[in-house]
Amino acid sequence: METVLSAINGIVWSQALIFMCLAAGLYFSVRTRFMQVRGFVEMFRLTVGGQKSDAGVSSFQALAMSMAGRIGIGNIAGVATAIAFGGPGAIFWMWVMGFLGASTSYVESTLAQIYKTKDAEGRYRGGPAYYIEKAMGLKWYAMAFAIATIAATGFLMPGVQANAIADSAANVCHGSALCGSLDGQWLGMDARDAFKLGIGAAVSVLLAIIIFGGVKRIANFAEIVVPFMAMGYILMAVVVMAMNADQVPEMFGMIFSSAFGGHAAYGALLGLAVEWGVKRGIYANEAGQGTGPHAAAAAEVSHPAKQGYVQAFAIYFDTMMVCTATAFLILSTGRYNVVGADGAALYSGLAGTEPGPGFAQAAVESVLPGWGAGFVALALFFFAFTTIMAYYYMAETNLAYVNGGRRRPLTVLLLRLGxxxxxxxxxxxxxxxxxxxxxxxxxxxxxxxxxxxxxxAKPAMIALRDYERQKKLGLDPVFDPDALGIRNADFWRGRAGTQPAAEPAAATPAHPSLQGEG
Incomplete structure (x- = not known):
């Protein structure tokens, strides 16, 4: 099974996808005139503001929901595997992917807002499937994305998060007074496997309590948990770095030199540094992946660009802070392994330890004995659990699309059980x-x-220019798609007449790709 999955993985994650992710981020950065730099203050202002309604959640709740999906094991185990197989230089390429990915996140999240709709229960729904159908007029393409997303977020990706929770808990429990050794047999199973099965069952019960409560419960839970779990983890990383301050200059030098093939030990890993940095960067911050737009569409805003700004800020927070915190934890303490393309060890700071949560647990344990494994396991539980919760919301949104907006409770139940x-x-x-x-x-x-x-991309660029124009006039921007020549934005067309009118913009001829059929 592993051989088959590895072969499929090699096809999906070819060099073409890695190049396209980087190229798309660069292209959108240029097209938006690097809005992730120019608009940083506006990103922050919009993130902490906003309102909610019966149909939608606030901008901050939408951010928290998307961050719940972004901040997962990719921020701990993903960073560790990037270092193990790409060397320390992979962290630099994660930063590059995060910086460029902010503009990608703006584009996809703004598109989700422009083409969002209301479902049968009056809640906002949106995402790639919706904007593909409305803006491109390609129902089959939209359906392909929806089905792929249901499969990915409902069945393929949750297991990664659950596995990390169970593994980190087993690392803490092994040899403790509570569990004893996990090397023997429990109930006819390998003791470690039996323990992990029990952890999975417990997590599944907690997940059921949340997801059976619907999107509002998911948003409320994420709004409370996500900011605290992220800031607590970052604070721990700062403490560990301060206690290893003498290693910090060398750590930065190693990251930058190995990123460009100049490090004596890791110079041969240049290609792998780029590949693993981009690959794990996308897994961690999800820019371009199409997950963030689902939460972005649920926000109650007066202009689509507002949520685009907020979601661009999410990439900064995820990659530049949370992923960087993990990297600094691991590299400043030297608790990691690096292997070459041939599998030979280039560095063995934790000989025998598999790449993953164990790197971060050993890093904290090295400076705070007795605390490291437990703290990282707790952080990873919250990171991974909220991610699984967000995955369910994405899968449910695409199931609603496949169902054509009709209420089909049996399909929702099957998704939840799945x-x-x-x-x-x-x-x-x-x-x-x-x-x-x-x-x-x-x-x-x-x-x-x-x-x-x-x-x-064109509608998102038009929305950005319209938003900036209205801001310069001292207005709180509102969105009128007809005035901008954007077709099939049905939700906003119906809403434009009920909002205070901004100064009319010069009509922009619609691009053929915006004509659509809907």
């Missing part, structure tokens, strides 16, 4: 299978979404 089952499956199986399934899911979504947003 994701719960995959949590148990992922927790009890080995990490390589879980990661392979997760990577395939991410790759399929990224291929379909990036091609779409490269074609459909």
């Amino acid at each position: 994701i719960i089952a995959m949590v148990i499956f992922g927790a009890s199986h080995n990490a390589s299978v879980a990661w392979a399934l997760g990577d395939i899911g991410v790759g399929l979504m990224a291929w379909l979404n990036i091609v779409a947003i490269l074609i459909l």
